[in-house]
Amino acid sequence: MKWALHSNIFIPDKMWVRYLGFVILFGLPGALHAQSATQPCGAPGFDGGFFFPKQETYSHEIEITYACDSGRKPAVKGWWATSTCQNGVWSPEPQCIGKCFNIFILCLLYKTLSKWPSFPVPSILACGEPPQIPHAVIVGQRYQEVFAADSSVKYECEDGYSVEGAESKKTIFCISGNWTEGPTCSKGTRPGSGGVRNCGTFPTVANGEVVESNESFLKYSCKVFYKLVGPETVLCYGNGTWSNIPICRDAYCAVNTDEHPLLVSVGKVFIKEGEEKEFDCVHQDEWWFNSYSVGKCTTEGLRFLQCCVWCTKIHIHCCASL
Numbered sequence: 001m002k003w004a005l006h007s008n009i010f011i012p013d014k015m016w017v018r019y020l021g022f023v024i025l026f027g028l029p030g031a032l033h034a035q036s037a038t039q040p041c042g043a044p045g046f047d048g049g050f051f052f053p054k055q056e057t058y059s060h061e062i063e064i065t066y067a068c069d070s071g072r073k074p075a076v077k078g079w080w081a082t083s084t085c086q087n088g089v090w091s092p093e094p095q096c097i098g099k100c101f102n103i104f105i106l107c108l109l110y111k112t113l114s115k116w117p118s119f120p121v122p123s124i125l126a127c128g129e130p131p132q133i134p135h136a137v138i139v140g141q142r143y144q145e146v147f148a149a150d151s152s153v154k155y156e157c158e159d160g161y162s163v164e165g166a167e168s169k170k171t172i173f174c175i176s177g178n179w180t181e182g183p184t185c186s187k188g189t190r191p192g193s194g195g196v197r198n199c200g201t202f203p204t205v206a207n208g209e210v211v212e213s214n215e216s217f218l219k220y221s222c223k224v225f226y227k228l229v230g231p232e233t234v235l236c237y238g239n240g241t242w243s244n245i246p247i248c249r250d251a252y253c254a255v256n257t258d259e260h261p262l263l264v265s266v267g268k269v270f271i272k273e274g275e276e277k278e279f280d281c282v283h284q285d286e287w288w289f290n291s292y293s294v295g296k297c298t299t300e301g302l303r304f305l306q307c308c309v310w311c312t313k314i315h316i317h318c319c320a321s322l
Helices: 013-036 099-113
Strands: 003-006 010-011 050-052 063-068 072-074 080-087 089-091 096-099 136-139 152-157 161-163 171-175 183-189 208-213 217-222 225-227 232-237 248-249 252-256 267-272 276-280 290-296 299-304 306-309 318-320
Touching: 050 136, 063 072, 063 136, 152 161, 217 225, 252 290, 252 299, 267 276, 267 290
Parallel strands: none
Antiparallel strands: 003 010, 050 063, 063 080, 072 096, 080 089, 136 152, 152 171, 161 183, 208 217, 217 232, 225 248, 252 267, 276 290, 290 299, 306 318
16 A cells, blocks of 8 residues: 655645546535525615616625616616626626716717718617606616517606506507607606505596596596597595596587577587587478588587588579588
């Protein structure tokens, strides 16, 4: 048996091989674990902006989106940006800068290149960047300048703000080169967990009524001849207050046929906004046939066509003004 000196200890050669294998077997997994372990990230701290989702810690490779307060923008291109947790560090680091900073850089480029940069012209069916909405950020979508037709993006409100109306209003769509109307984020707490009963008596809407009620919201509808203005749904906040209440405005025209001598009297008639109705005209002696007028209700009021016949005893065509 041969002996070898290892760290001032004499170990037989064969025993040394076993000792080395023992070290590799039990030491290597620890080293590999140390190399593969990833660190979570804490909530990013930066001035002049807000981010989503908001939580205390984020796992490795989790992505957040952020936007900046009025008068500021992300240090990268676009009005919203993303950042990813990479082993305990946010990359790229969320940062909001003054908008004037970019103008200064653009002026330097202009002086250097002696011309403004050119930009590709997108398809007329495509949309540019989605509109920036106060106290809101786009989630699940990295910034880009052009969006294909039928694209959609979703907004989330800054902490302490909530969307007015239905949750479906958070999403907008690119249709024929234009974005649909986006949400409005209003200051207030999120809906309370206790439901609409926390706010007490349901709000009264003149000429309207509650058509749906659940734990999250009330849904209103207007009576015939009225049109809803404002949010269709009303939320109960955790502090016991209601979100904005809609109104039901007049959406009809009224005509008293007794006040129009050329119309056959039938009393008072109502016409819905956007609709029209035929009215019999009083027969004239020179007319061979009876005639009628058409009243159309618009947002500007009621408009009448003249009482006309195409064949009379004397003339080929005759009209009588109302």
